[in-house]
Amino acid sequence: MDKLSIVVPCFNEEESIPLFYSAVNKVLEKILNLEAEYWFVNDGSKDSSLAKMKELREKDKHVHYISFSRNFGKEAALYAGLQNATGNYVVVMDVDLQDPPKFLPKMYDLIKSGQYDSVGCRRVDRKGENKFKSFLSDKFYAVINKISKTQIVPGARDYRMMTRQMVNAVLSMKEYSRFSKGIFSWVGFKTKYLEYHNIERVAGETDWTTWKLFKYAMNGIADFSQAPLNLAVWIGLFSFALSLLGILFIIIRKIVSPASSVFGWASLVAVILLIGGLQLLCIGIIGRYVGKIYLQVKNRPVYIVKEKE
Template identity: 55%
Template sequence: MSLIVPCYNEEPTIEIFFNTVEKVFADHPTEFADVHHEYLFVNDGSNDGTLNEFRKLNVAHPDTVHYLSFSRNFGKEAGLAAGLQHATGDFVAVMDVDLQDPPELLPKMLTTLESGNYDCVGTMREDRAGEPPIRSFFSRSFYALINRISKVQIIPNARDYRLMTRQMVDAILELPEYNRFSKGIFNWVGFRTTYLKFENQPRSAGETHWSFLQLFNYSIEAIVDFSEVPLKIATFVGGLFAFLSVIGIIIVIVRKLLFGNSVGGWASLVTLMLFIGGIQLFCLGIIGNYIGKIYLETKHRPQYIVQEQK
């Protein structure tokens, strides 16, 4: 079993995480009797002592603890991709190092996969207790929106924390795209998946590195990656205003023929022009988002650069 653990400035949590997970393995000898486990930590360009913590663990447990260290911060999605590409286990788990993903679920997750009825055991929070109400509101709104406009259904409150078979991991690795939204990719590849629920857990140490703005941008990335509906909206809005403009031209011509050159309505005309201009910029912004994604994909740059590996 390979445990993939992406980290960014998580120095205070790493030793706590390692000791907690090791205790879970030690307390469940029956479930893990025939299972060798390895840790694959991914240092996503941290600027604290995260890498040193990895080195210490690797020296103390060279057969169990491995790590990758990026040359700079490439983002969590790059960390997940790197972990999946370097994991060697028949079962592969993705976990957060802050213990908001309870390791105590691992025995049940493994037993469920070994039964042969599922290819993936995911996790989801029963509630969002302890989270700011505004963040919970926008989270619910995001899931409601993306599940309405995307063919790939994403489970609300689902975590990246999951245990997968090698077959599912290999299928994920066949998707080489640069722009990644893992929750969507996990569901896009299919496979039989079940979910375990757990109560929201506080961080073991440190503070979250996700700001509201980062989460908002991440949600935009997800919508662009898994839905073409925004482009269709832009097309519909553009077509609608083109149709209305034709009607407006006809009205102006008829008015000229019947009533002469009557000048008036400058305020309404300026307002209408500003409104249409705003709509045009809005639609161009949507199109620009998709073009930007295409631009990044066509460069074929690597998702990450590894500077150190053990």
């Protein structure tokens, strides 16, 4: 009998957890010869999320939970769930039911056929979401797919079912700064995507603010592209060439018209600020990559577990 592990990261989701468990169980009942286990990961929630997980554990011994010592972020929660999952198939899902459980039977049939190593889901629209956030999301996919060799399907969710072989490949990547969408693509394997229209949360409010999404996108770009570093090089070269042209212009101007007036302080200060700004930008880009190296070489754990059952 096949075993399916369901990995569910949770942060302040006390309302959604029972609804998610009930909805997924109803769908799994339709799949014959499949044993399922749940791995709820409590990512430092401040509400009663852990208590809800423990209640489910009392009712169903197929339910397991991992509780972090503090909030480490969704990527750490995904990593912890994948490390503890024991099934020969593993699916990652959001607890807010924006990942439709109705796709589970189709995902299982497709992956069981042997044609695919992974079956994921992608949203074809963001109806009901903030338009500005949707705009930034679309632009993120456009930018990262242009500057990175690792291509990410626009609208792709973390929601996907994977074979044990693919899960092991994902776990073999030990980086501290994790960007799962990029990792899932980087490891390769044949993936099929199911399309669906956006679904609103079943309960509660999202913790993903526009600023958090922006930082997450910047991490993704830095993790899977060296384009920002290349940009810093080109900015430096452009600035250097511009300076040479400026010096050449001053020399020629002095030779052709010795009596001409000199430039004022305003223009001089403007040029200094321009060059200084470009230098700070380049240093900032390089500093971001150096910071990631610093975090990696410290070799700190991605997460710390306080409770587990």
